[in-house]
Amino acid sequence: MDVYLIDGTYELFRHFYAVPPARDRDGREVGAVRGVLRSLLGMMTVNTTHIGVATDHVIESFRNQLWPGYKTGDGIDPALLSQFSLLEDMLSALGVAVWPMIEFEADDALAAAAAKAAADPRVGTVFVCTPDKDLAQSVRGTRVVQMDRRARTIRDEAGVVAKFGVPPESIPDYLALVGDSSDGYPGLAGWGTKSAGAVLAKYGHLESIPTDWKSWGVNASKPAALAATLTRDRDLALLFRDLATLRTDIPLFDDVDELRWKGPTPTFQVMAKQLDAAVEERT
Numbered sequence: 001m002d003v004y005l006i007d008g009t010y011e012l013f014r015h016f017y018a019v020p021p022a023r024d025r026d027g028r029e030v031g032a033v034r035g036v037l038r039s040l041l042g043m044m045t046v047n048t049t050h051i052g053v054a055t056d057h058v059i060e061s062f063r064n065q066l067w068p069g070y071k072t073g074d075g076i077d078p079a080l081l082s083q084f085s086l087l088e089d090m091l092s093a094l095g096v097a098v099w100p101m102i103e104f105e106a107d108d109a110l111a112a113a114a115a116k117a118a119a120d121p122r123v124g125t126v127f128v129c130t131p132d133k134d135l136a137q138s139v140r141g142t143r144v145v146q147m148d149r150r151a152r153t154i155r156d157e158a159g160v161v162a163k164f165g166v167p168p169e170s171i172p173d174y175l176a177l178v179g180d181s182s183d184g185y186p187g188l189a190g191w192g193t194k195s196a197g198a199v200l201a202k203y204g205h206l207e208s209i210p211t212d213w214k215s216w217g218v219n220a221s222k223p224a225a226l227a228a229t230l231t232r233d234r235d236l237a238l239l240f241r242d243l244a245t246l247r248t249d250i251p252l253f254d255d256v257d258e259l260r261w262k263g264p265t266p267t268f269q270v271m272a273k274q275l276d277a278a279v280e281e282r283t
Helices: 008-016 031-044 083-094 106-118 133-138 157-164 168-178 193-203 223-232 234-244 266-276
Strands: 003-007 050-056 097-101 126-129 144-148 153-155
Touching (some): 003 106, 008 031, 008 106, 031 050, 031 083, 031 266, 050 083, 050 106, 083 097, 133 168, 153 157, 168 234, 223 234
Parallel strands (some): 003 050, 003 126, 050 097, 126 144
Antiparallel strands (some): 144 153
């Protein structure tokens, strides 16, 4: 069996900006939810037997307590935010395992679910369906891979190295140096993707990078300045790495069999009819 783990937050954002707005009889915006459901049903009626969806039930998480600039729900369209709970309800009615995250993030749930599924010898491949670069740390060989459903690409461990210059286990260190604007932390001054990739490809983790840049022996621009920045801001880099490190010890399910899709519940058809009756608002 293969396992498909879906980033529900990403899918909702993607469809919100890709499909026309639509309101149901109660005036709720439902266009993005309809788009996500159609997309997932297309998967599940073809070749998907085991599936789980993680969502950010709230945008904030424990990371907001660690770094004041970490992403929040500010600036997100209320018509998009209002559809998170609806999506979770619809997925549950569809009979899909859904994990609405509050303290942690959807990315943490995906990483935890991937680790749990990969530990089951019955599982063939675990597909982590999101383009988010922080999920690259969950990739393991060709057994746990990252799938971008929109671009129709799959990235295994060799693909992670080709993309970032470092193996999956160094992705949190990489993001600590270069930053992640979508999550709200800047990385260290002067460190770009090429320099971070080159240095970490040799040393693996922040703690292993020598303070003496002359011993690096890698092709990095202005290594003296990079070393000085890392020495000065090492604690900040370690904090950013903590932000980038996905938590895999979240209890989501006891057995992969819980992810088997057995079809929709009786309430799904009733709820789906209301969505299907929604009127699209084309602009």
